[in-house]
Amino acid sequence: MGDRFAGVTDTSRPRLLLIDGHSMAYRAFFALPVDKFSTTSGQHTNAVHGFISMLATLLRVEEPTHVAVAFDAGSTTFRTEALPSYKGTRDATPEPFKGQVPLIKEVLEAMHVPHLEKDNFEADDILATLSSQADALGMEVLVCSGDRDSLQFVNENVTVLYPVKGVSELARMTPEAVRTKYGVEPHQYPELAALVGETSDNLPGVPGVGPKTAAKWINQFGSLEQILDRSDEIKGKAGESLREHLDVVRLNRQLNHLLTDVELPFGPDDLKVQPWDREAMSTVFDALQFRTLRERLFAMHPAADDDENVGPSVDVTLEDLAPGLLEAWFAEHDQRPLGLDVAGRPVPAGGDAWALAVADGPASAVALDLTDLSDDDDRALGDWLSDPTRPKVVHGGKSVWHELASRGYSLEGVVFDTELAAYLCFPDQRSYDLGDLAERHLHRELTPLDTSNGDQGALDLAVGEDSEGGRLAVRAAALTDLAEVLRGELGDRSAESLLTDLELPLSAVLVHMERHGIAMDVDYLRELEQHFGELVAGAAGAAYEVIGREVNLGSPKQLQEVLFEQLEMPKTKKIKTGYTTDAAALADLFVKTEHPFLKFLLEHRDSTRLRQTVEGLLKSVADDGRIHTTFQQTIAATGRLSSTEPNLQNIPIRTEAGRRIRRAFVVGDGYETLLTADYSQIEMRIMAHLSGDEGLIEAFRTGEDLHNYVGSRVFQVETSAVTPAMRSKIKAMSYGLAYGLSSFGLSNQLNIDVKEASKLMEDYFTRFGGVRTYLAGVVDEARANGYTATIMGRRRYLPDLTSDNRQRREMAERMALNAPIQGSAADIIKVAMLGVEKEIAVRGLKSRLLLQVHDELILEVGHGELEELTALVREQMGSAADLRVPLDVSVGTGSSWHDAGH
């Protein structure tokens, strides 16, 4: 009866990762600041951290099947016997580095990564031996080493990863890369090094001979041997110098030759990547006080990896169900949550669904053609779907809902959503494709569905290999297993409640909002399109006249030509492709030159933009005269929603012309009015709450204008004496602080000296010291924990906080400053949305939520419900969180979004 679906096994070649332990640890030591990586007992850990972090990245990015780390053993080798001063410069091992190598070995043991060392040999010899053995076995080899001698064994199968900067940036030294950089073949590198010398090994070369000369000689004579034999043919000073140092070169060559026949306890085959001993790792990491790194590693390799039972393939038993038997199948299988997957088009109002699969794990699954279902089965399916007591696991429930709605089904009883769960666990990913998740967490490969079209009626739902029904069933079967793994991941992060009590119920609210959409005044929108179109044409014509030719005003490239070549204006800020032509720069140029072209260009930009927005909206109006946006619930790493197709969260408001667009969003037939409700200064309130700064808290309790109040404290004047200029500086700074603004950035934005900006920030922090303490604390805590958290415990992992790349680290620091604030605001409005929706339902009101714009809700008000709804919305939004400051909500109403705004 059942049919087997074989998983796809990895057919790629085995890949061996070899690491030079000592050289990479040494690099890590110098890449990371010692003072930021020490345990409370005084043990330095920067080299350990950097090394393990690098190893983790390599394991993730390169996905080796085999791995080993080699260390130097003892201080004497056959090389020091030949030349006692060999590596003499390394005698002065820095004090804080000592003792870190044994710690690295401890971690490696816990990770079940073999490490090798052998008396009298260097790590390089071990690597060379393993590398040549693996190469002979047909393996792909990656050698991570900071020792250039290793370049000699690079070939088509062997790549050296050589640290460029710190240990986070590795250059892939392929044969091609070696040739490009050194001008010789990889196997000739030691000949070149013998001539040039190697300072890090304390090997002097031929004075006056650098890499360029050495490469030239090697290419000219073919080999080092020839160069030495025929050294008398080389003219000039360099030749003379060479002849005086023949012995040095010979010795160098003897020393930098790596052995490939060291006897080792393991061969490449014995180095298979093993599951980690997570308990042992926890113990070592606890001792080292590496909370971040532990989280990062465990997040990267979920617990499922340890489960030997999860193989690379899974067999799903797809039942060949005769018509009319669906009800019986459900009766037999819905004791526990069933996986549900649908093939369709998840468009709000206007979607479609053509096939569906339900699975009780891999044991039993059914696939259904929704276009051709018997009446009995249709009823059985509808009953099961709409029954809240029969639990389901879905992936992206919001989409599933839209798909099913197109065929008149409703969906209730979703107890787990793998997409939402994955988002809560790994919020920085950009997508949560079910196939990717199954691969990562279940080690199971899913064949993607054919999303091109439904080709209704011609569905291949036969029970057979590789049918669409089979693929759907495999996906549905993966859901319940994936849910179990992700439930564990959620537990590790204390995020179960965020899923169950926040995101999951919220997705139902979003479904309703998307389905309702917002009514548009299409005739008015067309007038606007016409109007803005005329403005565009006028501005373009005027601009062309000024410069005497027609260019594409929408092309930054052509504009640069006009501005900086034809009109010879002063250069603006540099960008990748030349000089910026953004609005700020153009405005700046206009102040300097007063050239009328700039004025027309800016007008053209504005009008084009507005016309574009209007056109986009017109195209999005559905048959019901409304726009149904899609709210993305798993995109923003901070926890915010986003809006697409179209984006209704960036409708203009700042300029009068822009606001006219908001008049096109209107109350729909059968409703009384639109209502907007927004939180005022919610982010600053959260800042006040989180920082506990008494001054800032007081500012909100007095009920005075926030920026005036803060301005009066910073500038030490009466509140009434705060000028608009002062107020706007304060406003920019207050918000800037929540984004990790620097004094440089502030000065840039306010067009003031860096000195003045620094002074401003200093004065601010003098009056609001709690804010400074908080901001510094956030970053420190995030560095220690590995993540930031919102007031509801939503985490954002920021591994780059310990990066040795300054740019990345500082970027992560700014994210760490912003994430708790932006994310807490997102949490709060989500809670408010649940409250509003629930209260509307409880009271049986007709009013409904339509849109959310981060700190604002837009509702459509049923007739006679305005007063009750206003109070309800105020109450729910105001009580969505219990902060040390009140949550202020302002409400407006009107027949358009513009009129309802404030």
Add this chain to the structure above:
DNA sequence: TCCAGCACGTA
């Protein structure tokens, strides 16, 4: 046809 880069709208 796809992609990077630029520009710009919102909170």
Add this chain to the structure above:
DNA sequence: CGTACGTGCTGGAT
């Protein structure tokens, strides 16, 4: 050298 997003255009690569 201020966070979080989505969209549309250009121009070069494919």
